[in-house]
Amino acid sequence: MASDVIKGLNDLLADAMVFRFKAQQRHWNIKGRHFFELHAKFEEQYNRWSELIDELAERVLSLGGTPLQTFKDVMTHAAISEAPGEADEKSMVKGTLDDFETMRKRLAQVSRAAAEVGDRTTENLLDPHIDFIAKARWMFAAFLGESV
Numbered sequence: 001m002a003s004d005v006i007k008g009l010n011d012l013l014a015d016a017m018v019f020r021f022k023a024q025q026r027h028w029n030i031k032g033r034h035f036f037e038l039h040a041k042f043e044e045q046y047n048r049w050s051e052l053i054d055e056l057a058e059r060v061l062s063l064g065g066t067p068l069q070t071f072k073d074v075m076t077h078a079a080i081s082e083a084p085g086e087a088d089e090k091s092m093v094k095g096t097l098d099d100f101e102t103m104r105k106r107l108a109q110v111s112r113a114a115a116e117v118g119d120r121t122t123e124n125l126l127d128p129h130i131d132f133i134a135k136a137r138w139m140f141a142a143f144l145g146e147s148v
């Protein structure tokens, strides 16, 4: 149903908002000998998710829905949880990988819901972000010396 797609897009909007804020906090709080690379990488992430936030909210409106309006709603809908106090690069990168996985699952779920109702526009909006996460997961895992 189209309403499932609207609900899914709002769930993703919530995830993207929490993730963006976390990426920006990581950008601010990173310390140590990889400061310059990770400071830049986390900035890349929050810029990317900012774009997605705008696209998701505008797609909700195009479908006749209302994008989430309060932080309270965002926290109710988000599957990504807040993680204050990440102290070192390893926990920040590991936390990013966990968030990617949560986001990837939800993106795939909503893309499937869109496919079921023949909503190609939503699929086309979401699928590049699934691809982006696949590549970003590989890079962040490689930074930790792990494979995905």
Ligand SMILES: [Fe+2]
Residues within 6 Å of the ligand: 027, 043
């Ligand atoms: Fe900055």
